[in-house]
Every structure is written in structure tokens, then in C-alpha cells.
Amino acid sequence: MSAKKTPVFVQRRTYRRRRVADGARLLPVFGGILFLIPLLWGGDSAETVADGGRTAWVMTYLFVVWFGLAVLSGILARFLVAEDEGNEEDGES
Amino acid sequence: MVTLNVLVLVCLLYVAFLFAVAFGADRAALVGRGTWLRSPIVYTLSLSIYCTAWTFYGAVGFAARSGLEFVTIYLGPTLVMIGWWWTLRKMVRVGRSQRITSIADLISSRYGKSNTLAVFVTLVAVIGLTPYIALQLQSVTLSFATFAEADPFTDASPSQQSTAFWVAAGLAVFTILFGTRNLDANERHHGVVMAIALEAVVKLFALLAVGVFVVWGLAGGVGETLARIDSSPIARWEVPGSRWVGLTLLSAAAFMCLPRMFQVMVVESEDEDHLRMAAWAFPTYLALMSLFVVPIAVMGLELMPEGANPDLFVLTLPLMNGQEGLAILSFLGGFSSATSMVIVAAIALSTMVSNHIVMPIWLWSTGGGAMVSGDVRSVALLARRLSIAVILFLGYCYFRLSGGGTALAAIGLISFVGVAQFLPALMGGLFWRGATRSGALAGLSVGFVLWLYCLFLPSFGASQVMPYSVMQNGPFGIGWLRPQALFGADGMDPVIHAVMWSVLLNTCTFLGASLLTLPKPIERLQGAQFVNVFQHSQTPGSWSGGLARSEDLMIMSQRIMGASEAQAMFSREARKQGIAGYLPEPTPDFLQTLERELSGSVGAATAHAMISQIVGRATVSVEDLMAVADETAQIMEYSSKLEAKTEEQARTARQLREVNEKLTQISVQKDAFLSQISHELRTPMTSIRSFSEILRDGAGLSEADHSKYASIILEEATRLTRLLDDLLDLSVLENGQVVLNSQTGQLSDMLDRAVSAAGVQDRLRIHRRREAEKITLHTDLDRLAQVFINLISNAGKYCDAADPALTIRPQAENGNLVVDFIDNGPGIPTDQQAMIFEKFSRIGQTKAGGAGLGLAICREIMGRLGGDITYLPGQEGAAFRVVLPLRDDALAQAAQ
Numbered sequence: 001m002s003a004k005k006t007p008v009f010v011q012r013r014t015y016r017r018r019r020v021a022d023g024a025r026l027l028p029v030f031g032g033i034l035f036l037i038p039l040l041w042g043g044d045s046a047e048t049v050a051d052g053g054r055t056a057w058v059m060t061y062l063f064v065v066w067f068g069l070a071v072l073s074g075i076l077a078r079f080l081v082a083e084d085e086g087n088e089e090d091g092e093s
Numbered sequence: 094m095v096t097l098n099v100l101v102l103v104c105l106l107y108v109a110f111l112f113a114v115a116f117g118a119d120r121a122a123l124v125g126r127g128t129w130l131r132s133p134i135v136y137t138l139s140l141s142i143y144c145t146a147w148t149f150y151g152a153v154g155f156a157a158r159s160g161l162e163f164v165t166i167y168l169g170p171t172l173v174m175i176g177w178w179w180t181l182r183k184m185v186r187v188g189r190s191q192r193i194t195s196i197a198d199l200i201s202s203r204y205g206k207s208n209t210l211a212v213f214v215t216l217v218a219v220i221g222l223t224p225y226i227a228l229q230l231q232s233v234t235l236s237f238a239t240f241a242e243a244d245p246f247t248d249a250s251p252s253q254q255s256t257a258f259w260v261a262a263g264l265a266v267f268t269i270l271f272g273t274r275n276l277d278a279n280e281r282h283h284g285v286v287m288a289i290a291l292e293a294v295v296k297l298f299a300l301l302a303v304g305v306f307v308v309w310g311l312a313g314g315v316g317e318t319l320a321r322i323d324s325s326p327i328a329r330w331e332v333p334g335s336r337w338v339g340l341t342l343l344s345a346a347a348f349m350c351l352p353r354m355f356q357v358m359v360v361e362s363e364d365e366d367h368l369r370m371a372a373w374a375f376p377t378y379l380a381l382m383s384l385f386v387v388p389i390a391v392m393g394l395e396l397m398p399e400g401a402n403p404d405l406f407v408l409t410l411p412l413m414n415g416q417e418g419l420a421i422l423s424f425l426g427g428f429s430s431a432t433s434m435v436i437v438a439a440i441a442l443s444t445m446v447s448n449h450i451v452m453p454i455w456l457w458s459t460g461g462g463a464m465v466s467g468d469v470r471s472v473a474l475l476a477r478r479l480s481i482a483v484i485l486f487l488g489y490c491y492f493r494l495s496g497g498g499t500a501l502a503a504i505g506l507i508s509f510v511g512v513a514q515f516l517p518a519l520m521g522g523l524f525w526r527g528a529t530r531s532g533a534l535a536g537l538s539v540g541f542v543l544w545l546y547c548l549f550l551p552s553f554g555a556s557q558v559m560p561y562s563v564m565q566n567g568p569f570g571i572g573w574l575r576p577q578a579l580f581g582a583d584g585m586d587p588v589i590h591a592v593m594w595s596v597l598l599n600t601c602t603f604l605g606a607s608l609l610t611l612p613k614p615i616e617r618l619q620g621a622q623f624v625n626v627f628q629h630s631q632t633p634g635s636w637s638g639g640l641a642r643s644e645d646l647m648i649m650s651q652r653i654m655g656a657s658e659a660q661a662m663f664s665r666e667a668r669k670q671g672i673a674g675y676l677p678e679p680t681p682d683f684l685q686t687l688e689r690e691l692s693g694s695v696g697a698a699t700a701h702a703m704i705s706q707i708v709g710r711a712t713v714s715v716e717d718l719m720a721v722a723d724e725t726a727q728i729m730e731y732s733s734k735l736e737a738k739t740e741e742q743a744r745t746a747r748q749l750r751e752v753n754e755k756l757t758q759i760s761v762q763k764d765a766f767l768s769q770i771s772h773e774l775r776t777p778m779t780s781i782r783s784f785s786e787i788l789r790d791g792a793g794l795s796e797a798d799h800s801k802y803a804s805i806i807l808e809e810a811t812r813l814t815r816l817l818d819d820l821l822d823l824s825v826l827e828n829g830q831v832v833l834n835s836q837t838g839q840l841s842d843m844l845d846r847a848v849s850a851a852g853v854q855d856r857l858r859i860h861r862r863r864e865a866e867k868i869t870l871h872t873d874l875d876r877l878a879q880v881f882i883n884l885i886s887n888a889g890k891y892c893d894a895a896d897p898a899l900t901i902r903p904q905a906e907n908g909n910l911v912v913d914f915i916d917n918g919p920g921i922p923t924d925q926q927a928m929i930f931e932k933f934s935r936i937g938q939t940k941a942g943g944a945g946l947g948l949a950i951c952r953e954i955m956g957r958l959g960g961d962i963t964y965l966p967g968q969e970g971a972a973f974r975v976v977l978p979l980r981d982d983a984l985a986q987a988a989q
Contacts, residue, residue: 021178028176035168035341039334055160056322058330059387062164066171066380073175074373080178 020079027076031069038062100240100424107425108267108432114291115271115284122283130283131363133370139286139357140375141293143170143348144382145225145434146232147505149296149427152383154404156390160327165337166505167383169344171376177368180349181358183523185368186626188359195445196355196515203522203623204530205616211449213534214515217541218352219442219484221511224552226438226488227495228504229264229431230257232404234492236427239408240420254493261489264435265482272440273477282440286361289437292429297381299426303407304385306419307392311410318388325391339589340506346516346596347509353434356441435485443480451476494553506588507552513596514540517603526620528603531610536603543595547576548587643676646687662687758928766932766945773816777809819946823932826953833873833957840903840910841866843874847881853889857916860900868905872977876954880962883947884914884973892918892970910979913965915972926964 038058118130129135148166155163173180184199193199197218201211234257271285312318322328348354393406401409408427411419455472495504517536521528550559559576567575577587579594612620643663650659666686667677677683784802787794794802825831844866848859870877888899894917902913921929932949948962955962960977 024178025176028172028179031172031175032341035172036338038330039332039337041330054323055325055328055330055387056319058161059322060319062161062168063380063384066168066376069171069175070373070376070380073376077177077369077372080369 017079020076024073024076024080027069027073031065034065034069035062097237097241100237100421103421103425104428107428111288111291111432112270115288117284118287119284130287133364133367134374135286135290136357136362136364136367137371137374137378138290138293139361140354140371141297141378141382142289142353142357142433142437143351144293144296144379144430145505146229146427146431147225148382149300149430150232150236150404150407151228151505152386153390153393153406154402156327156386157394157403157406160332161330161387162332162336162340163386164383165340166344167379169341169346170348171379172341173345173348174372174375177372180520180523181368182365183626184349184355185359185362185365187523187623189362189365190622190626194360194448195441196350196352196519197445197449199355199359200515200518200522200533201449203619204518204528204533205613205619207530207534207616208449210530210534210537211445213537215442215445215449217514217537218445218512219487220549221508221514221544222352222438222442222484223487223491223508224495224504224511224549225508226435226485227491228508229435230260230488230492231504232427233257233260233431235402235405236408236424239405239412240424257489257492261485264432265439265485267432268436268439268481268485269478271436273443273474273481282361285436285440286357289357289433292433293378295429296426296433297378299422299429300382300385300407302419303411303423303426304389306416307385307389307410310416311392311396311414312388318391321395322387322391325394327387327391327394333586335589336586339586339592343506343509343513343588343592346513350512350515350519351438351509352441352445352512353438356437356444360441435488439481439484440477442484443477446480446484447473447476451480503588504552507548510548510588510591510595511541511544513592514544514599516596517600521603521607522620523623525607526617526624527607528620529607529610529612530616532603532605532607535606536599536601539602540595540599543579543598544591547579547594548591551576551587643679646679646684647676650687755928759931762928762931762945769945770816774813777813780809781806781813819950823946823950823953826950826957829957831876831957833876835871836874837869837871838874839866840868840870840912843870843878844881844901844903847878847885850878851882851885851889853886856897857885857889857892858896858898859885860898862902865903868903868910868979870910870977870979872958876958877977880951880954880975881912881914883951884975887947888914888916888918888971892916894918894970905979908979909960910975910977912975912977913968913972914975915965915968916970918970920968920971921964923966926966929964930962 038061041058122130152163152166155166187193187203188199193202197211197214200214201207204210237256237260271288272282308315308318312321389406389410390403393401393403393410397403397406397409397413408420408423411417411423452473455476514537517540518528518533522533551564553559564576566572573579573581577590578585579590582590582594585593647659647663650663663677666683670677670683672678784806788799788802788806791798841863844861848854853859885899888897892899896917898917900913900915902915904911930948930952932946951962955975955977958977960975962973962975965972965974
């Protein structure tokens with residue numbers, strides 16, 4: 001309705017806020033990709049000496065990524081403001 | 094040594110403690126002191142019911158069997174949670190703005206408040222969650238059995254099945270006591286949420302304690318633990334990609350679709366902003382819960398004897414190492430996980446069953462007319478309690494049927510795939526306005542059937558429900574219909590196989606059917622409100638009580654029922670309450686009446702939602718609701734307005750044309766009259782002047798001439814006076830200055846008088862019916878006689894038939910005297926009939942010397958007398974109808 005009247009250029013602060021929202025949307029995609037990476041290490045070969053083939057190594061990696069994502073999510077959540085959300089559906093900046 | 098009795102005692106004490114916490118929280122919420130109940134940390138902890146006994150015991154078992162794969166079950170929810178801005182926020186907002194009570198309610202609400210859909214979702218959820226509840230029973234039973242084995246004082250350990258039965262019964266009672274003590278209008282349970290938040294702390298603490306004990310107590314430090322992992326049977330990272338991805342996606346879907354998750358995440362949500370904390374705290378919680386799973390599994394595999402159930406390592410490792418306190422803590426952790434899950438799941442499911450199945454049936458069977466609000470509440474409570482018992486009984490049955498020997502994780506995954514079938518309808522409903530009810534129903538049906546066929550039924554084992562031959566060769570030997578190798582998808586993991594086919598075909602059917610079918614208006618309405626929820630509820634406000642609510646209800650009702658109907662209904666209700674004006678108190682009775690009224694317009698489910706939106710602790714304004722309702726209402730209003738306007742314009746144009754015609758005619762008449770009247774005035778004046786001159790100058794006039802001229806002057810002066818009298822009379826009548834003298838007389842006498850006064854007897858035959866004229870009149874007889882004289886003399890003047898005749902026909906009709914005057918002349922042309930009562934109107938170039946005031950005066954007189962005079966078309970000649978009320982009071986009224 002009124003959302004159609006979205007201005008083409010918005011203030012720097014609004015712009016920042018929208019990019020934070022974009023970041024929040026991208027975070028699960030980013031996280032998903034990080035969680036998929038261990039699949040690349042699947043050691044088919046008999047010699048499992050490589051770090052990537054070890055459960056312990058993958059476990060360490062996963063937990064580092066996991067806690068990292070939680071921290072990132074916390075930072076983003078702090079800056080996410082539910083203000084001009086009415087415009088976000090078609091709000092280009 | 095811990096005896097079984099001690100364990101039972103510990104359990105009961107723990108439950109009593111939880112109950113006290115819940116009770117205290119409920120009381121605090123009741124008196125409004127519970128702000129700490131609504132903190133984001135409580136919300137986050139309540140989300141941890143995702144971690145059930147499956148997590149507590151099953152994750153270690155899962156890890157012991159397939160290594161790191163167990164972690165996928167927690168990675169999915171983590172991704173959903175950190176993507177809260179996208180989906181969860183919308184779900185919570187919709188849930189709050191629509192007063193959603195369950196996931197079935199959300200889906201049904203989105204698709205036009207369809208009860209069919211709600212019933213279907215409820216059934217799928219109940220069937221889908223049965224294995225999950227069985228899982229909790231199994232885990233508690235196993236943990237009891239573990240202690241029983243170690244208990245030297247119990248010679249005969251109780252059978253697993255009887256333990257499971259008592260656990261189920263105990264949980265049912267516990268849940269009923271917890272969840273259905275009162276019927277909360279908002280479906281919120283502060284006490285329960287508080288209790289499960291506490292249980293979340295207990296289970297995390299217990300698992301971490303066991304983990305710490307295992308890593309530092311048994312393994313001897315972090316480095317040592319990692320080394321032991323490397324040398325364990327699960328040292329190699331060899332998770333199949335399909336399972337890694339598939340299970341992550343599955344758990345993400347289940348996290349959003351599980352009824353109990355929906356309950357704590359959406360229904361119990363106090364504030365959307367709580368998600369902000371949950372966004373990082375919940376993933377952290379999950380990570381902590383998973384942190385020690387692999388070390389415990391590895392140490393269990395290393396230390397425990399061959400064939401020990403890996404699902405119980407969390408319990409058996411401390412027990413075997415003599416850490417009885419830790420073992421009891423661990424047991425309590427597992428017990429917490431199981432109970433919190435069962436409580437919330439049973440509450441969520443029982444709400445769905447009672448709201449969508451029992452209540453509609455009950456309302457339908459009792460006709461809905463005789464109900465009072467107290468009745469409904471007690472029935473709803475009873476329905477919920479029974480539902481809880483039935484749901485737990487079903488769980489117990491599944492436990493019996495499946496034999497209780499299956500790995501916990503395998504059972505849990507069956508449930509996950511079942512509830513994941515809601516995902517297409519849920520996400521489609523939240524993000525796509527084109528999703529329709531038929532699409533949702535079709536997709537859900539396909540998904541549900543495939544889940545039953547590919548995963549649920551085979552889970553009972555090959556022999557019992559599904560024959561071995563079907564499993565191996567497909568039904569009727571059709572190979573490509575084999576339940577675990579559908580369409581030739583051979584060699585796939587059964588779970589991934591079921592997820593792939595059911596969700597894929599579910600989604601395709603949902604999309605296809607949505608594209609092909611047309612939604613009903615209410616579906617579109619709801620769709621708009623769901624998909625555009627952020628536009629419609631920018632600032633959630635809250636309602637103050639009292640009259641403001643009534644007014645809001647009225648605003649809403651007016652918009653839905655129409656202003657006059659709503660006002661009539663409200664004022665009627667207000668009168669019933671003994672209140673003047675339009676705003677009754679929002680009593681339950683009134684609301685019920687209003688809801689019934691509204692349901693006639695918008696359907697029962699919506700009406701209910703709309704009223705509870707305002708009367709309940711609503712956070713969405715009526716304007717928001719209306720913003721959506723407007724979408725259709727406005728269009729309808731607009732088009733009907735346009736129609737009305739067009740009609741009105743046409744009417745106005747017609748009236749204008751008529752008035753214009755009349756004005757033109759009047760103007761023409763006036764011009765004609767002016768020349769006429771000046772002529773009329775001038776002719777006698779000229780005669781008077783010239784004859785006066787003759788009389789003055791003519792000395793030699795004879796006596797006869799003298800007298801003749803004088804009488805001409807007199808005659809002309811009389812005519813002049815009569816004309817001026819008429820004009821004066823008319824102006825007096827028109828200005829309403831006339832004084833009426835009410836008299837009583839016979840109609841026949843009056844007509845006699847009028848006929849003789851008109852002086853037309855010699856020129857006009859008058860037909861009268863004496864017997865019909867015996868009517869007594871109470872009116873101003875002189876004025877009425879004036880009308881009659883005028884009509885009779887007009888007939889004498891204008892009727893140019895060879896044998897002029899006038900028929901006077903009186904009759905009494907509906908308390909009115911009706912007198913028709915009909916002559917046998919040519920009558921009045923149709924185009925002039927409208928004009929004859931106007932002042933100065935004269936028909937054609939009449940030979941009679943009237944000024945055209947007679948009928949105008951008649952009309953004014955009849956108006957004053959409370960009657961009317963009209964031209965009666967369609968008679969043999971000119972016909973006038975005089976109508977006069979017979980009652981005296983009518984005259985009196987008219988005179989005022």
C-alpha cells in the first residue's frame with residue numbers, strides 16, 4: 001500500500017540497517033555452506049592420515065564454526081532494528 | 094547403592110518441585126508480578142524442549158553408531174535460528190497477530206480458516222508424534238531398567254512394558270495437572286514454560302556434568318580425549334553426503350513444524366523481540382548439548398562391555414564408575430528431557446485435538462444454541478484431558494508394537510519426517526499469496542500417505558503391519574512400488590528415501606494444485622494478512638478495557654455487518670443490559686451474540702478470531718485487521734458506491750429535466766398571463782374609462798343610455814374586483830395566513846349550494862346520486878364549497894359538448910371522502926394535465942374570461958384542508974378528484 005512510495009535513496013543509517021538485515025538473511029546460507037565443507041574431506045582413500053578424515057578434526061571444526069555462527073548471530077541481532085520493515089518487501093535503497 | 098525406590102522417590106520429589114515452580118509462576122503471572130517470567134532467557138530456555146530424551150540419551154547412541162552424523166539433528170535448528178529474521182520472526186508475528194493456538198490453527202487459519210485442513214493437520218501431527226512419545230517412554234523405561242539391574246535389593250526387575258505403562262500413566266497425570274488446570278484464553282501457560290525452562294537448565298547441567306566427568310575424569314583431559322577419539326571405531330569421518338545434507342534439512346524443517354516447538358516458539362511467545370536473544374543463545378545451547386556427545390560415546394565404546402546399549406552410556410558410564418550422585422543427576426537430566434517434551438507435546442496436541450476435532454463436533458451435536466460460556470470451557474478442559482490421556486496411550490501402544498528395541502534416534506527420525514510434511518503448506522502460506530487450501534490439502538495428503546507407506550508402517554518391522562513380501566517385492570509384486578525403493582530408487586537410506594519422495598511430491602502437489610485452483614475470498618484475505626503481516630501490524634499495541642472495547646467492537650461490526658444493522662444490534666443489546674445508547678458492556682453474553690451475528694457474515698472461525706482479537710489481550714489493532722478486511726470491503730464498497738452514484742445521477746438528471754420543463758412552461762405561462770392579465774385589466778379599465786368619459790361629456794344622453802352605460806361601468810368594475818379578489822385569495826392561501834372555520838354539514842347540502850352558486854343549471858345537466866351523498870363532513874365547509882363551485886363552473890365554462898353534462902360521484906374510501914367531478918367534454922390534453930393546477934395556467938386560448946387562478950386556488954384550499962385535488966385521467970371527459978379526510982383531527986393537523 002503505502003510501501004509503494006519507497007524513496008530511491010535513503011539515509012546512510014537506514015541504508016546500513018537494511019544491509020544488516022540482508023546480512024541476517026544471508027547468515028543461515030553462509031552457515032549452511034560452512035557446515036557442508038566437511039563433506040569435501042571425505043577420505044575415500046585407505047590412508048586416513050590426513051586431518052580432514054578424522055572425526056576429532058571435523059568435530060573441532062564444526063564446533064568452532066558453530067560457536068562462531070552463534071557469536072555472529074548475536075552481533076547481527078543486536079544491530080537488527082525492526083523499524084522500516086514495512087518497506088522491506090520492495091524497499092530498494 | 095541407589096535402589097529403585099530411592100530413584101522413584103527422587104523422581105517424585107523432582108516432579109513436586111517442578112510443580113511448585115509452575116504453580117508459583119502461574120500465581121505470579123496472575124497477579125501481574127511475573128515480569129521475570131517474560132524474559133528472553135526463559136523464552137530461549139523453553140525452546141530447548143527441542144532437546145528431548147532423544148538428545149540426552151539418543152545422541153550418544155547415535156554417535157556411537159554413526160559418528161558425527163548425530164550433529165545434523167542440531168545443525169538444522171541452528172541454521173533456522175540464526176535465520177530468524179527470515180522465517181521465525183514472521184511466524185511469531187503471524188502467530189501473535191492472528192491469536193494462533195497451534196500449528197494446525199496456523200495452517201487452517203492461513204487457508205481460509207478451513208476446519209478440514211485443521212482436522213487433517215491434527216491427525217497427521219498425532220500420528221506423526223506417536224513414535225516420538227514412544228521414544229520418551231522407551232528412554233525413561235530403559236533408564237529405570239539400568240538402575241534396576243544395578244539394584245542389589247530388587248531380585249526381580251520389573252518388566253519393561255509395565256514400567257513403560259506406569260511411566261505413561263504418570264506422565265499423563267503430570268501433564269493434565271500441569272497443562273490443563275485452567276483454560277487460558279490465550280493458550281499460554283506461564284507455569285509450564287517456567288518449569289520447562291528449569292528442566293532445560295537441569296538437562297544441560299546434567300549432560301555437561303557427565304561430559305566433564307568423562308573427559309577429565311575418565312579420559313584424562315582434552316588432548317587425551319581427542320587421541321581416544323582417533324583410536325575409536327568412529328575415528329573416521331565417513332558420513333554419506335546425502336544423509337549429512339538430508340538430515341540437516343529434515344531437522345531444520347522439523348524444528349519449525351513440530352507442534353511442541355510451535356507451542357513454545359509461537360504460542361507461548363510473549364514478545365517477538367525475545368527471538369533476538371534466542372538467535373544466538375539457542376544455537377549456543379545446542380552446541381553445548383552436543384559438545385560432549387562424541388567423547389561420551391567414544392569412552393562408552395571403549396569402557397563398556399560388548400553389547401551394552403550405547404543409548405544409555407550417559408547413565409551407565411557414571412554408574413559403572415561408582416559416581417552415584419552423578420548417575421542420579423544424569424537420570425534426572427534424561428527424565429527432565431522426556432517429561433518436558435511429553436508435557437509440551439501433549440499440551441500442543443491436546444489443544445489441537447480439542448479445538449479442531451472435539452469442540453466442532455460437540456458444538457455441532459449440541460446445536461450450538463443452548464450453550465453458555467461455562468459449558469464450553471468445561472467441555473474444552475475435559476476434551477484436553479482426555480486427549481492427553483489418549484495421546485500418551487497411543488505412544489505406549491507404539492512402544493509395545495515396535496518392541497521397544499529400536500535405537501532412539503531411528504524412532505525420532507520417523508516423527509521428524511512425519512511433521513516435515515507441514516513444511517510446504519507452512520512456508521507456502523507464509524510467503525506465497527497464491528497458495529490455496531486445495532493445494533495445501535492435496536500436498537499434505539500426498540506427503541502423509543508416502544510417509545506412512547515408506548517409513549511409518551515399515552518401522553513396525555517387516556512381519557507385523559507390512560508383510561515381508563511387500564517390503565521385498567512391492568505390493569502385488571510391483572517392484573517399483575517397494576516401500577523403501579520407490580520408483581526404482583534402490584539402495585538409498587530408508588529415511589533419506591522417505592524424506593526425498595514425500596517432501597518432493599508433497600511440494601510438487603502443493604504447488605501444482607495451488608496454481609490450478611482458485612482460492613475463496615477468505616483465503617485471499619487471510620493470505621494477504623499472513624504474507625504481508627509486517628505491513629499490517631507495524632506497531633503492536635494493546636487494548637484498554639471498558640467502553641473502548643465496545644466501541645472497537647462496534648467499529649468492526651459496522652464494517653462487517655453494515656452500519657445500520659450493527660447499530661441496531663448494539664443498541665438492542667445495550668437496552669437488554671439496561672444501558673442507554675449504543676455501547677453495551679462487553680459481557681460474555683453480548684460477545685457470544687455478537688460472534689454469532691458476525692459469523693453470519695464472515696464465518697464462525699473468523700468471527701471468533703476477530704472478537705478475541707479485541708477482547709482478549711490483543712496486540713493488533715482493529716485498524717490492522719481492517720486494513721486487510723478493507724482490501725475486499727473497499728472494493729465492494731467502492732463498486733456499490735459507484736452504482737449508487739450512477740443511479741443517483743440518473744435520477745437527479747431526470748428530476749432536473751422535469752423541473753426544467755416545468756420552469757420553461759411556467760415561464761411561458763407567466764409571460765402569457767402577464768399579457769393576459771394586463772389585457773384583462775385593461776379591457777374593463779378601458780370600458781370604464783371610455784363610458785365614464787361619455788357620461789361626463791355627453792350632456793344629451795338619454796336616460797336609458799345613461800343607465801346602460803352606468804351598468805356597463807359597474808359590471809366591468811365587478812369583474813375587475815373579482816379578479817383582484819382571486820389574486821388576493823390565492824396569495825393569502827399560499828402564505829398560509831388562511832383561517833379555517835371547522836363546521837359540520839352534509840355533503841348533499843354542500844353540493845346543492847355549490848351547484849346553485851355556480852349558476853350553470855341552464856347550460857349543464859348535472860348527474861348526482863343523492864343516496865351516496867349522505868356523508869357528514871367536519872371541515873371548513875365554505876372553503877370546500879368554493880372548490881366545488883369552481884369545479885362545477887369550470888365544467889360549465891369549458892365543456893363544449895353538444896349536450897354538456899357533469900357527473901358528481903362521491904364515495905367514502907379508507908377514511909377519506911373522494912368526490913369525482915367528471916364532464917363529457919374533450920378533457921385536458923395529457924401534456925397539460927401537469928400544468929392545470931399552476932397559477933395563471935389557462936388551457937389554450939380559452940373563450941371564457943378566467944384568469945387561470947381557479948384550480949390553483951382549489952389546490953391550495955384542499956392542501957389546507959388536509960386533502961388533495963388531482964386530475965383523473967382516463968375518463969370520458971375532464972375529470973377531477975377531490976380527496977378529503979373524514980376525520981376532524983386530520984383537519985386540525987392540516988390547519989397547523
